[in-house]
Amino acid sequence: MNPPTFAAEDTLPRVPLPTLDDSCERFLQWCRPLLDADELATTEAAVAELLRPGGAGRTLHAALAEYDATPGVGSWLDEFWPSRYLGRRDRIALNANFVFLFRDDTPLAASTVAGQTERAAAIIGAAVDYKLALDQEKIAPVTQRGQQLSMWQNKYLFSETRIPGEVQDTVRKPYSAEWPGPSDARHIVVFYRGNAFRMDVIGPDGAPYAFEDVVDGLRAVIKGGTKPAATDTAVGHLTTKARAQWARSRATLRAEAANVAAFDEVETALFAVCLEDFAPRDELHACDQLLHGDSANRYFDKSVSFIVFADGQAGINIEHCGLDGTTVLSFVDALLERTAQDHAATSGARAQGLPSVEPIEFVLDSAARADIAAAGADFARFAADTATSLVSFDDFGTAAAKQLGISPDAFAQLAYQLAHRRSKGLTGATYESIATRQFRNGRTEAMRVVTPEMVAFVDAMVDDTVDRATKLAAARTAASAHVGRAKECQAGQAPEQHLWELEWIQRRRGAELGVADERIALFDSPGWTIMRDDYLSTSSAPSQYIRYFGFGSTSPKCIGIAYVLLPDRWNIYLATPKSVADEMYAFADHLRTAVTDLRTLLAEQS
Known part of the structure; x- marks a missing residue:
């Protein structure tokens, strides 16, 4: 029997915190091949200043070491990741999200006919099977050369949504103080022609809907979304905006109670499924559409969005703040390496009739419509410029x-x-x-x-x-x-994330540590800027x-x-x-x- 999914988390070795001297030495080694003599001399002087006894560098590193030793802290990088990912202020659509284009000959794909609704239903059934197994910690921990790897990112696969903020984004997710334990959501959000629908995929008693039921539900979505949504009503466009701008748009929309409920349906959904009404011209077109596509038919803040084209080709778009490629690959492999029938058997899926399918509608005034239309047009230009x-x-x-x-x-x-x-x-x-x-x-x-x-x-x-x-x-x-x-x-x-976290600590705690106003030359030095450009x-x-x-x-x-x-x-x-x-x-x-x-x-x- 496999050990529980998260059993090893507290016993895994900690990320070692390098000494400041070691990171500075490595940093100089790393940036040296990219610098001329003057740039290197300037950078070496900046490093010497950072290493000065009693200086800001020593103060910041001491604060980091103290944080690393704090009970309950798993890694000295625990605050770095939110700063890095949730702190970025540009758009995440195309800039941060990443995608995979699935093969067409996987066991999952081969177990159904090649139609769009069948392929989408197979993916949904496989993902729900994985979710239920994860809830019970039956997903075997991934191992590498006999060593178990951290599995905490799996908690971000279902019902996780990035929430825009003025200064830094937050995350709405299960396994949190606000939402303890696994997600209790039973629905997904399905997009078709810019129309959004809430669709149940798990029945009231916890059993997943049978494959044929899910196919019928998706057909109901396509029928309900036959008429493309007006460009200025598709709220997904707003998820392509720079984060602070999107935060303001979201706050304005949430002043209307009906919109709070609509956002809840999207944000708590297990995942998104985006049904496209066209077949890609070729593989490049398919990849491009996975990466950006028509933002009316996306919600880029969802951690997981499956995109299924009219000919049954499919892929996935991932919001990066809580998920890296290795975790998503393990997830995708688990879905695609087994047949739809096998997933249905292990998940306990059974016939329950047509699942509930309801449109998700926002109340939009003229200003909101103009905002949505402008966001969609701006992102279309941005995508076209790639x-x-x-x-x-x-x-x-x-x-x-x-x-x-x-x-x-x-x-x-x-x-x-x-x-x-x-x-x-x-x-x-x-x-x-x-x-x-x-x-x-x-x-x-x-x-x-x-x-x-x-x-x-x-x-x-x-x-x-x-x-x-x-x-x-x-x-x-x-x-x-x-x-x-x-x-x-x-x-x-490695030196970069260590030194970068010192920069973040100065921003977060500079006043408290007495170094708020101290200019740290390293972060303006040629070595730092050129190595990272x-x-x-x-x-x-x-x-x-x-x-x-x-x-x-x-x-x-x-x-x-x-x-x-x-x-x-x-x-x-x-x-x-x-x-x-x-x-x-x-x-x-x-x-x-x-x-x-x-x-x-x-x-x-x-």
Whole structure:
């Protein structure tokens, strides 16, 4: 028998808190390859000031260490994550949410006909099965090399909704003081043509509705939403606004009692299902629609939104504040790896007739309608200003990389760096997300890919005077350095989030600690700003049931690189602002060449 889902949470090792000296030393190592001599000197002076005995840096670190030792605190990062995710003030739609495009040949998909309502009903039934098992802590804890990983993020999968705030957002969720234990909601919210419906998926006695009942309910939604909602009535548009603006819009709407009830229906729903009335033109179109789509037919603040197209293709859009890719992949794999009939059997689903399906309607005056229409139009422009592209390698994956004697992730990052230099003529800051769920309350660590060894490798590859043996040695050395840094991050020995949390502590508690007005030079230094100003933002999502993983760009010059790297294939979704689209397309072309060149080089000594 599997241990309870959350049994290991309190016994997992704690995230180690580095010393301030160690983090500063690593920070200088990490930013050095990106700086010229003057920038490095300025940064070194700023670090020396941060390390000054009795200075603000020491005060802030001491406060962090005290917090880490406080009873009931699981990790020194416990306040960092809300600040980082809930504190961001720009829009989360396209900027923060991430997506997965499912394969069409999964056991779940193959167990039903390919129609939209059938595919959606299968996903709903599988998700409800997972939810009921999670309520009883029957979801087996994920293990990695025999070690259980933190499962707390699973509590954010159902009935979690991000609530906009003026200064910082909050989260409405079960497993909280306001809502103890699992969600007792029995409904989901379904969108079709901008119309929102409340639909029961669990009966009054706790048994899920049978597959055929759910199909009938979805057909009732489609019939009820035949007429597209007027653009200025779809409240989902508002979830695309910058957070403080959305907070004000929501507060205004909630002055009407009927709207409080409508928000409750959406916010407490187990999850959202967005039914589209079209089939994607191709995989790129499908990924783009998952990432943004028609915001009338979305509610981007829901933690989980399944999107199902008219031809039955499907995917998921995730609000990031409480969920990382590894947790969502485990969830999605559990849904897709079994048949609809198997999920129904384990959940106890049974025929109960047509589930309750009711429209969710907001009372809107002319000002609210104008606000909604403007938000929708603004987001449509924002989405249209994003360029995307797919790069796929059907003949290369982790198996081929291992045959070449190289870490698959290192191979990918070497290829990205080489393609970037060839396409733009420079080496730029590059982010990679590293999972740290082996720790209590663990999430991710920020890894910076550009090492001196990586720069030397790219330098060698673009220099025609360098012989192949030297290039090969440089590639092997860069790959080894990359693996070493990744292991440091996995062990919680990375500087960025530690130093960033000191900046947040000054903002939150500066007055109390007597450092509110003290300017900390580090956070304006060239090393801090240049190292974190991404040219490439990368993240991997390995799952055999996923076709593509996607997220938006993180800055005006950044290329977002979301990739699925499996034994037999490597699929990449690229996103960047349209103003630099040509550079992204050039990067994509050079990436194909870089992969070929790197494979050829490594094959000479594999």
